Amino acid sequence: MPGELVREWEEVPARFGVSARYAKWAGTPAPPPTGPGPAVLFERVTPSGADGAAARAVLIGLYGTRRRAAALLGTTPAELPPRLLDAVAAPVAPVRVQGDRAPVRTLLAPDLTALPVPVLTDEDAGPYLTLGAVLATDPDTGVRNLSIHRMCVQGPDLLSLWMVPGRDLEGAHQAARRRGVPLPVAIHLGLGPAVLLSSCCPASLVPPGVDELAVAGALGGAPVELTSCRTVEAECIANAEYVIEGELLPDLVPENPQGPCATPEFLGYQGRAHPALPTIRVTGITAREGAILQTVSGPGHEQSVLLGFGMEAAVLGRLRQLGASVKAVHCHTAGGGQLMVVLQWRAKRSDADDEAVRKAAESVLEEFRMAKLVVSVDEDVDPESDADLWWAMATRLQADRDVAVLPDREGFPLDPTQSPAYSPSLSADGRTAKAHFDCTVPHALRARFHRPHFTEPRT
Structure with missing residues (x-):
């Protein structure tokens, strides 16, 4: 092209x-x-x-x-x-x-x-x-x-x-x-x-x-x-x-x-x-x-892209094994294609899906050593768009209820924060605190978060 x-x-x-x-x-x-x-x-x-x-x-x-x-x-x-x-x-x-x-x-x-x-x-x-x-x-x-x-x-x-x-x-x-x-x-x-x-x-x-x-x-x-x-x-x-x-x-x-x-x-x-x-x-x-x-x-983007696609496939496969209603997985290049994982979820069908999303997202942090941050978004958010991700973070997240921290987990020492010298709560180099940012809309409040749809004019 x-x-x-x-x-x-x-x-x-x-x-x-x-x-x-x-x-x-x-x-x-x-x-x-x-x-x-x-x-x-x-x-x-x-x-x-x-x-x-x-x-x-x-x-x-x-x-x-x-x-x-x-x-x-x-x-x-x-x-x-x-x-x-x-x-x-x-x-x-x-x-x-x-x-x-x-x-x-x-x-x-x-x-x-x-x-x-x-x-x-x-x-x-x-x-x-x-x-x-x-x-x-x-x-x-x-x-x-x-x-x-x-x-x-x-x-x-x-x-x-x-x-x-x-x-x-x-x-x-x-x-x-x-x-x-x-x-x-x-x-x-x-x-x-x-x-x-x-x-x-x-x-x-x-x-x-x-x-x-x-x-x-x-x-x-x-x-x-x-x-x-x-x-x-x-x-x-x-x-x-x-x-x-x-x-x-x-x-x-x-x-x-x-x-x-x-x-x-x-x-x-x-x-x-x-x-x-x-x-x-x-x-x-x-x-x-x-x-x-x-x-x-x-x-740079190139090495992160090469690493990211395989990580996405691995996470997608694992969540499918768990029966999770995940639609897509995107490993952001800002995290080297490994440390930052965006999960796009299918539309929730009941209040029980709120907890199901959180448990499944936290399972990614537990099972994938390299994953440090997971961001969960709904179907109407484009995981490939930085602007849409930050919009969801700003308007679909309350830090006191939607951020879950998993302390002192196995991580990756090339991240310079993953060391007791940076955070005394870590037990050794290559250990890290992990976090899930749940930017999905609660099922009971979904009507409050309706995005506009622009219809093409009829000819």
Whole structure:
């Protein structure tokens, strides 16, 4: 659609150039002035680490709005979460392609410094792969896992990798360590929307044992095609723009030996570097002709959009299991697509529905660790409209009766308020008070809250 893509032909450096120019379009939680904007294709980005390396293309912001992200799959933001639920329920297994059926890929030297990997700020530990989807197979279970992780370039052939504890990749890594062998991995930069969205789904939606690639096949309407890596015994996604092949090692390195910062996080704050992270030794890089390196800016709409749709599907599925009369779920980008959940409820049929809405909303706060704030609204409120949400908050809520606080629950430590240093009522870092804002109209008073309906004139 017109205005959805901007092409930048001027040569820019990977160090600060991409992030500084894209900042005006990144959207909250990037610092102002900013707002959601187009996808931006930088045609000529010079790598920051290798002298004389050729400029290459970098794409950022493809998923920078919810509408555009859903449109890439031929649907709308409201329709995408139910489609994800359907895909999880009826997965389509990937297929292997070899020989003439496999896309042509060029084997490059295992030199990360020759790629235009962006450095976002002058506090960053280095260039970061922010949208690298890691594919690995658990050596104990044989189950594949595709997931996105923060990876910092530590040298020409070395990456540090941060895995959120409890993720499937961590389990596969531990299984390989018990065997005394490295874990072969394929890191993908530049994937189709069905694969990328499936890789961002939480475990509550795609539990261990379910192949994310099979979910992607169902979501995209065709099996994902796999082929063999060239330098390690692993599979890779055949149509990826770049594939970085390597081995996940037991060796640990500091994420940033020079300082406390890592790279900006999706909640809008500068990330803290980890003192010791596992490493990936790169053995080879393959690329399609004219390959485009895809990335995201840590704080901004794009990463929140990618995380939000999977969270919405998981919450919607759980509330449906409970028999709740929920109509739609929207995970707001201001909460990184995780912390702030808007629930749109179908019209209440009795006074009993007042309490049913509150109990169901509080169950979301209890069952989903990342959910910190839940806002409940009626059918006549558009959950995608910030103006409508604030209107409902202002005119359909009394704080003394409509705000429920759940103290000292398990949360997410990247939110800097989730610490006893901020609130002494919290028992540890990563604990948080949660809240439900019930902006639904009491059933008995529904006549007082009638919104006008404007009728088109008859011709």
